[in-house]
Amino acid sequence: xxxxxxxxxxxxxxxxxxxxxxxxxxxxxxxxxxxxxxxxxxxxxxxxxxxxxxxxxxxxxxxxxxxxxxxxxxxxxxxxxxxxxxxxxxxxxxxxxxxxxxxxxxxxxxxxxxxxxxxxxxxxxxxxxxxxxxxxxxxxxxxxxxxxxxxxxxxxxxxxxxxxxxxxxxxxxxxxxxxxxxxxxxxxxxxxxxxxxxxxxxxxxxxxxxxxxxxxxxxxxxxxxxxxxxxxxxxxxxxxxxxxxxxxxxxxxxxxxxxxxxxxxxxxxxxxxxxxxxxxxxxxxxxxxxxxxxxxxxxxxxxxxxxxxxxxxxxxxxxxxxxxxxx
Numbered sequence: 001x002x003x004x005x006x007x008x009x010x011x012x013x014x015x016x017x018x019x020x021x022x023x024x025x026x027x028x029x030x031x032x033x034x035x036x037x038x039x040x041x042x043x044x045x046x047x048x049x050x051x052x053x054x055x056x057x058x059x060x061x062x063x064x065x066x067x068x069x070x071x072x073x074x075x076x077x078x079x080x081x082x083x084x085x086x087x088x089x090x091x092x093x094x095x096x097x098x099x100x101x102x103x104x105x106x107x108x109x110x111x112x113x114x115x116x117x118x119x120x121x122x123x124x125x126x127x128x129x130x131x132x133x134x135x136x137x138x139x140x141x142x143x144x145x146x147x148x149x150x151x152x153x154x155x156x157x158x159x160x161x162x163x164x165x166x167x168x169x170x171x172x173x174x175x176x177x178x179x180x181x182x183x184x185x186x187x188x189x190x191x192x193x194x195x196x197x198x199x200x201x202x203x204x205x206x207x208x209x210x211x212x213x214x215x216x217x218x219x220x221x222x223x224x225x226x227x228x229x230x231x232x233x234x235x236x237x238x239x240x241x242x243x244x245x246x247x248x249x250x251x252x253x254x255x256x257x258x259x260x261x262x263x264x265x266x267x268x269x270x271x272x273x274x275x276x277x278x279x280x281x282x283x284x285x286x287x288x289x290x291x292x293x294x295x296x297x298x299x300x301x302x303x304x305x306x307x308x309x310x311x312x313x314x315x316x317x318x319x320x321x322x323x324x325x326x327x
Contacts, residue, residue: 029222029223029224029301030066030067030126030220030221030222030223031066031124031125031126031131031220031221031222032063032124032125032126033123033124033125034062034063034066034122034123034124035062035122035123035124036062036087036089036120036121036122036123037119037120037121037123038118038120040058040059041058041091042091042092043089043090043091043092043118043120044058044087044088044089044090044091044120045058045087045088045091046058046059046060046062046065046085046086046087046088047060047065047085047086047087047088047217047234047281047288048060048064048065048085049065049068049081049084049085049279050282051081052080052081052278052279052280053279053280053281053282054085054086054234054279054280054281054282054287054288055282056282056283060085062087064085065084065085065086065087066084066085066086066087066218066219066220066221067084067220068082068083068084068085068219068220068232069082069083069220069222069230069232070082070083070219070220070232070275070277070291070293072275072293075275075276076275076276076278077275077276077277077278077291079278080276080277080278080279081277081278081279082278083219083220083232083234083277083279083291084219084220085219086217086218086219086232086233086234086288087122087217087218088215088216088217089119089120089121089122089133089134089135089215089216089217089218090119090120090135090136090137090214090215091120091215093135093211093212093214093215094208094211094212094215096109097109097112098112098113098116098211099113099208099211099212100208106206106207106208107153107156107162107166107206109208110153110166110205110206110208111150111153111154113138113208113210113211114138114142114146114147114149114150114153115138115146115147115150116137116138117137117138117139118137119134119135119136119137119140119258120134120135121133121134121135122134122218124221126221126223126229126298127223127227127229127298127299127300127301128301129261129262129298129299130261130262130263131221131229131259131260131261131262131298132259132260132261133216133218133221133231133257133258133259134257134258134259134260134266135214135215135216135258136210136213136214136256136258136268137214138210140175140214140258140268141174141175141176141179141210141214142169142171142174142175142176143173143174143175145168145169145171145174146169148168149165149166149168149169152165153165153166163202166202166205166206167198167202169201169202169205170197170198170201170202175268176210177201179256179268179270180201180204181197183243183253183272184200184243186251186253186272187249187251189247189251204243209242209243212242212255213242213253213255213256214255214256215255216233216254216255216256216257217233217234217235217255217288218231218232218233218234218257219232219233219234219291220232223298223301225300225301226300227297227298227299227300227301228295228296228297228298229261229295229296229297229298230293230294230295231257231259231269231293231294231295231296232291232292232293232294233254233255233257233271233291233292233293233294234277234279234287234288234290234291235254235255235274235287235288235290235291235292236274236286236287236289236290237250237252237274237276237277237289237290238250238251238252238290239251239252239253252272252273252274252290252292253270253271253272254270254271254272254274254292254294255270256268256269256270257269257270257294259294259296261296261298262298262299267296269294269296270292270294271292271293271294273292274290274291274292275290275291275293276289276290276291277289277290277291
């Protein structure tokens with residue numbers, strides 16, 4: 001009877017230990033301690049999900065807004081709307097004085113952008129490691145060439161001089177040119193001649209194109225058990241009009257995100273495949289209708305203390321059971 005009771009108690013303890021492991025998350029799977037640099041409502045916007053829409057609410061909780069995901073099924077997030085809300089970094093990128101729709105002010109707006117070296121960043125921890133997700137500025141796009149072109153624009157007095165002043169920004173050594181050509185090449189839209197490429201590049205440049213792709217909307221940051229970090233960006237399912245290009249074929253391209261993880265060199269991340277998010281932004285009825293998922297390889301998360309305790313407990317119980325069986 002005593003032996004039977006010991007076996008019963010031991011078995012119950014093992015079940016309890018295993019249940020504790022299953023009930024507690026074994027790995028850190030999402031962003032914690034999130035904060036955003038700058039001023040809410042100016043440097044960044046927060047959009048919360050309300051039904052099948054995203055609604056701007058700069059006082060919304062970051063932990064709630066960033067808790068989404070996108071399990072893609074048949075080119076749509078499943079369930080629809082699962083990416084949730086998002087945080088838009090560099091929210092003033094498409095506003096005066098950094099951008100304009102007035103053709104008489106495009107060179108002035110570009111000059112202002114070339115001198116803008118501030119970034120807006122979402123920071124936090126994932127899997128116990130620090131991660132920073134940032135917007136881009138002119139230095140990221142054009143390197144040291146931004147300052148010299150800004151100087152040249154300040155002394156140019158005619159449209160011909162201004163056009164000549166911006167030509168050095170088309171340079172295969174800078175990220176702007178590499179990204180622009182790579183993006184157009186994805187859809188066979190890149191001209192074959194250098195003059196054709198430069199003309200299209202300058203058109204995009206003066207239309208505020210680089211400002212438009214500098215302000216990523218982050219909808220979630222999650223980590224798989226193998227360490228892969230998945231970052232969701234809310235965007236347009238079709239960006240053809242944003243690129244200033246003619247045509248009817250949908251073009252997909254995410255905004256660009258700068259990622260710094262665990263003290264390693266920063267990476268520029270972007271993608272060309274969108275899923276239907278099942279969401280639209282309330283004010284315009286079309287933004288945020290696409291979800292782009294970017295990824296970086298992170299360190300494999302360390303099991304949480306509760307999980308380690310459970311493993312140790314089960315291990316001890318197994319040893320005890322073996323000893324009991326020998327009696």
